[in-house]
Amino acid sequence: MCSHLAATVGLAATPDEIVITSGSQQALDLIAKVLLDPGDLVVTENPAYLGALQAFQAYEARAVGLSSDEHGLQPAALLAFLESSPVRPKLLYLIPNYQNPTGVSLAAPRRAEIVAIAARFALPVLEDDPYGALRFSGAALPALGAFPGARDCLYLGTSSKILAPGLRVAWLVVKDRALREKITTAKQAADLHTSSFTQRIVHHYVQQPGVLDAHVATLCEVYRNRRDVMLAALTRELPAGCTWTQPTGGLFLWVTLPAGHDTTDLLHIAAREKIAFVPGAPFWVGEPVRNTLRLNFSNATDARINEGLARLGTILRRG
Ligand SMILES: Cc1ncc(COP(=O)(O)O)c(C=O)c1O
The missing domain is CATH 3.90.1150.10 (Aspartate Aminotransferase, domain 1)
Incomplete structure (x- = not known):
């Protein structure tokens, strides 16, 4: 998984920094459970992935949808919001590649700008990337957490759109140790662990070179x-x-x-x-x-x- 992340999205992660979850939907729920209290703000694109909005709302967080266009979230909208909001948001949630629902991707210059703005305001970023590998043209862009100056970036990948959604095997990169331990504890409370049977299926598949x-x-x-x-x-x-x-x-x-x-x-x-x-x-x-x-x-x-x-x-x- 670590070499896959390094090769595909330029993210350097150690095995310890990866939490395997039962689909990326579970990771969205666990992050919301650990990070969000009632009334907390989550900033996101508009329109946004319905399943994430539902996960945030289940913990009574409030989503704020910022202006987005054919190049993704507008950095100026993010900056203006952060400068004017009396309440500091707890999370920025983004799908930078082939977003659900629009199919739009976040343009490269915007990625760098958004990473810089989030770092300036100490705003954790959750990058949800189920579709990045399904690229029809152009070069792959690095994960947000791989940009220079990135801080507190969580990265979420899944086998659902490249192998089979029924496997329920996904991976969450969490660099911050304290946050990772809380997510792991929440995960154990939810389902003890992701099915080792389906993890073995994914492992068997991906370890065959080139398959x-x-x-x-x-x-x-x-x-x-x-x-x-x-x-x-x-x-x-x-x-x-x-x-x-x-x-x-x-x-x-x-x-x-x-x-x-x-x-x-x-x-x-x-x-x-x-x-x-x-x-x-x-x-x-x-x-x-x-x-x-x-x-x-x-x-x-x-x-x-x-x-x-x-x-x-x-x-x-x-x-
Ligand atoms: C953006 C996004 N995140 C997460 C998920 C959940 O995927 P899974 O739980 O199957 O990994 C989906 C599924 O459609 C999605 O579109």
Whole structure:
């Protein structure tokens, strides 16, 4: 795991600094349990990963969604918030690579800026990175914790999107020893340990030279083609006024329909046409932008992607 992290995201970690968790979702829960008290603030992108928001809310923390665009969280928004907030947030939660739900990645210059701002305000950063390996083009960017001057950066990876979600094997890098011990104690209280059986399966798989890399390369090729099919279908099928992100990796893209649409209502109409998408509203922190939706491009065949988008286009044109 340590050599994998060094090779893929430039993160130097020792085995002691890694906590194996039962999926990265458990790590989100454990971090929230250990770090967050009722009323604490967690700063994040907007929209943000729903499962993380739920984990933070379960401990009565309050999420603050900051302005984000096609290059990810805006550093100026983070700085302005930290300078003006009377309450210091406890955590900055980010998905810098192919974010869930938007598919957007945090641009390299912004990473350096955000790391510097977080260090200046002694704000711990949790980098959630389930999708980073699913890169279709461009060079891999280092983990936030690998940037010069980074402090208190936690890094979270998982086997879920590169091997199988059912394994429930993930890895959390925690450099701070006191925090790591608290997380380990909380983990023991929750489930004693992550299944040693599935850990052995992952270990058996990854220790064979080149096997994981070859598998990930296959995934990237298949998903890249499906992303291209979906982008072409969106251009062909959706009416004027619709926009969408252009992810360079991951599983998702994010569509914004013309103002006035509510995708939660639209889903019921779509279901009658035997198509589905994820309505955008629950991903927003604060006031939801109701004309947004998340599409997954990795899981369906080209024919089904084309047919699904044709049906969505017909529904939208019907009004
Ligand atoms: C950003 C993000 N974090 C964490 C998870 C949880 O993944 P797992 O618990 O399967 O590792 C997901 C799953 O979709 C995700 O998208």
